[in-house]
Amino acid sequence: MSELDEVRSRRRFGLIAGMAVLPLAVDLATKQIALANFSPADPVSTLGGFLKFTLISNSGAAFSVGEDATWLFSAAKLIVITGMLWIARRVRVPLWGVVFGLLVGGAAGNLVDRVFRPPSPFQGAVIDWIQLPYWPVFNIADMAVVCGGALAMVAVFRGINLDGSLVSEKSAETGKPSGPEGKNADDGKGKGQGVN
Template identity: 55%
Template sequence: MTAVALVLLAADFVTKQIALTHFSGSDPTEALGGLLRFTLVFNSGGAFSIGEGEAWFFTTVKIVVVVAMLVVSPRIRTPVWAVSFGLVIAGAAGNLVDRLFRAPSPLQGRVVDWIQLPHWPVFNLADCGVVCGSALVMWASMRGIRLNGTRESDAPAEAGATERTAEGRDR
């Protein structure tokens, strides 16, 4: 989990610095025949620019998410949960760093977004981490994989469940 988080956090930081140096909001750089654009945007809201101007809210949510996941993380005993937590923590922390240290002020900073696909809002690697990590969480949850690596189907049956089933059949 720590390795995934550190790699993504470093990649997010480095790519944002490159974006700040080489890209602009008024003159996007195209790649892959226009499928991908590099457009510099400073986002004061959340995903899809929802809640613009409410940076304090997103800062608070990111702090709560990171702290909660770090508190729960010692219970992780399986790679899928370690990777998913690493991605979400790094993604939240990457954008949290922007909120804390970028203009206009601490806790109100704007997130540096720079990747754009057709018909999609501009985003960054931290956003990718949150989305991919959340998708892994949903996948693991739907598969019944617990943090400790066991599956819900492996759990012992609830006491009395067999008896209730047999009673129901006899009625």
């Protein structure tokens, strides 16, 4: 690896790490503030009732689904974080660096709750405290995951690969049309030749 490649690699790692640590730190800090100041019985209402701060301990997933399988969610998050870090090594553009950083940081924020909070390791409940109308109570880690997912969709719709190349460029290199049309065209050729 050349010196320039090493510098770029360190920058990419720094971006991903920074974008992961920021939401993780904010999430952990705000959860401690929520534990000290809010309660499920007495939510704090603001913005005319549009935004409420109420403390919820969620041992399940979204909408409190699967409350008896907390250990399974803990294991799944650990596997997902490991997988994202493995794939993130291929990232060559800032947009994807931000995506992976937010996803890892958000997932790690809720994993910390599951591993270290009562009642026992890997059985802990996630602290949620932000409430909007018609939406389950959530936290900063959840916001990071949603923002990371939204940015990932932007990158996919714009055709930006992890290495910074465009999907259309990759298709031009292989000589095949991009997207499902290319696959269908190949399939059609194969079927046509078989019939003749």
